[in-house]
Amino acid sequence: MTLETPPAVNLYDLTLPELGDLMKRWGQPAFRTKQIWTQMYRNLAPSFDAMSDLPAALRERLKAEVQLGVLKLTREQVADDGDTRKVLWQLPDGNVLESVLMRYPDRATVCISTQSGCAMGCVFCATGRMGLLRNLTPGQIVEQVLYFARGLKQDTFDSVTHHERVTNIVFMGMGEPFANYDRWYASVERLHDPQGFNLGARNLTVSTVGLVPGIRRLASEKLPINLAISLHAPNDELRSALMPVNKKYPITELMAATQEYIEQTHRRVSFEYVLLQGQNDTVEHAEQLADLIQGMLCHVNLIPWNPVPGAPLERSHRKRVQEFQQVLQNRGIACTVRMERGVAIAAACGQLAAVPQPA
Numbered sequence: 467m468t469l470e471t472p473p474a475v476n477l478y479d480l481t482l483p484e485l486g487d488l489m490k491r492w493g494q495p496a497f498r499t500k501q502i503w504t505q506m507y508r509n510l511a512p513s514f515d516a517m518s519d520l521p522a523a524l525r526e527r528l529k530a531e532v533q534l535g536v537l538k539l540t541r542e543q544v545a546d547d548g549d550t551r552k553v554l555w556q557l558p559d560g561n562v563l564e565s566v567l568m569r570y571p572d573r574a575t576v577c578i579s580t581q582s583g584c585a586m587g588c589v590f591c592a593t594g595r596m597g598l599l600r601n602l603t604p605g606q607i608v609e610q611v612l613y614f615a616r617g618l619k620q621d622t623f624d625s626v627t628h629h630e631r632v633t634n635i636v637f638m639g640m641g642e643p644f645a646n647y648d649r650w651y652a653s654v655e656r657l658h659d660p661q662g663f664n665l666g667a668r669n670l671t672v673s674t675v676g677l678v679p680g681i682r683r684l685a686s687e688k689l690p691i692n693l694a695i696s697l698h699a700p701n702d703e704l705r706s707a708l709m710p711v712n713k714k715y716p717i718t719e720l721m722a723a724t725q726e727y728i729e730q731t732h733r734r735v736s737f738e739y740v741l742l743q744g745q746n747d748t749v750e751h752a753e754q755l756a757d758l759i760q761g762m763l764c765h766v767n768l769i770p771w772n773p774v775p776g777a778p779l780e781r782s783h784r785k786r787v788q789e790f791q792q793v794l795q796n797r798g799i800a801c802t803v804r805m806e807r808g809v810a811i812a813a814a815c816g817q818l819a820a821v822p823q824p825a
C-alpha cells in the first residue's frame with residue numbers, strides 16, 4: 467500500500483481565523499496573521515518572497531509547506547485593443563477554467579468561473595458542452611480575481627483604458643455558482659472582506675441559470691450582492707428546449723422565487739436573455755416576456771448570441787434585436803443590449819470552453 471502525500475494547503479483557501487490557527491501552530495506571534503493577510507489581499511503579493519516584511523525564516527517555511535495559489539496560467543489572449551483579456555488556467559488535477567477582464571471607461575470588470583465545466587447543458591453555451599469537471603474551491607475562485615487585480619495595480623497589462631483596480635466582479639464565467647454555493651459564497655466573503663480585498667458587495671454580481679434553492683438562499687444572505695437570472699425564453703416549452711434545468715425549475719417556480727427575492731431584499735434583479743435568430747427573438751416572444759416580468763423590480767439584458775463552434779444556432783439580426791428591445795421598452799421595462807466584448811478570442815458570454823483557439 468502506498469500513502470499519498472496530501473497536497474500542500476492553498477493559503478487562499480483559508481479564512482482569516484484559519485490562517486490565525488496555522489500561525490499559532492507554527493508558534494508565530496498573533497500579528498503575523500494580519501501581516502500575511504494584508505500581503506495577500508491588500509498588497510496582492512505574487513509570492514512569499516515578495517512579502518518582505520516577514521522574517522526570512524517564516525517566508526522559507528511558507529514556501530516549503532503551503533502554496534500561494536494553485537492555478538497555472540496556460541494561455542492569455544487579448545482583444546479589443548487590450549481592453550479584453552482572457553486567461554486559461556489549469557488546476558493541479560489537469561482540469562481547466564477561464565476568466566476574463568473587461569475594461570470600460572468607467573469600470574474594470576472581471577468575469578470569474580466557479581466550476582471547471584458545467585452540468586447545466588444550456589444548448590447555446592460552449593461551457594455546457596464540457597459537462598461538469600470539477601467544483602472550484604474558494605481559493606481557486608479568488609485567485610482568478612487577484613491575478614487581474616495585480617496586473618491592474620502594477621500596470622503590466624497593455625491596454626487603451628486604464629484602471630488601477632478591479633471595480634466589479636461578475637460570477638458569469640464557467641459553471642453555475644449556485645451548484646457550488648458554499649465554496650462560491652466563501653469566495654464572495656473573502657473578496658468583500660474589509661480587512662482584505664475590500665470590494666463592495668454591490669459591485670459583485672452572481673448569475674444563475676435559475677436554481678430556485680440558491681435564489682432563496684441568496685435572499686437571506688447578509689451581503690447585498692446583485693442577482694442576474696439567465697432566462698433566455700418566455701415559456702416553458704422553449705426554455706426547456708434551450709435550458710434543461712427548466713424541467714426541474716419551471717418558469718412559474720422561478721418567477722415566484724425571484725419575486726420573493728425582490729420582496730425580501732428590495733433589490734432589482736437582472737434578467738439575461740440571449741437572442742437566437744428565429745428561436746426566441748420574435749415580437750411575440752418579447753410580448754410574452756413582458757407579460758411575465760412587467761411590474762417586477764427588474765432590468766433586462768439582451769445578449770445577441772455569440773457563436774459557439776458546432777452549435778446549429780444563429781445570432782439574431784440587428785433589426786430583430788432592436789424590435790425586441792422596443793417591445794420591452796414600450797411596456798415600460800428597462801432594457802439594454804449588452805456591449806459585445808472579446809468575441810474574437812471566444813471570451814464573450816457563453817463562449818468559454820477552455821479549448822485551444824486558432825491563432
Ligand code: SF4
Nearest residue numbers: 584586588591594641
Ligand atoms: S450558460 Fe451558464 S449554466 Fe448554462 S451551460 Fe453555460 S455555464 Fe452552465
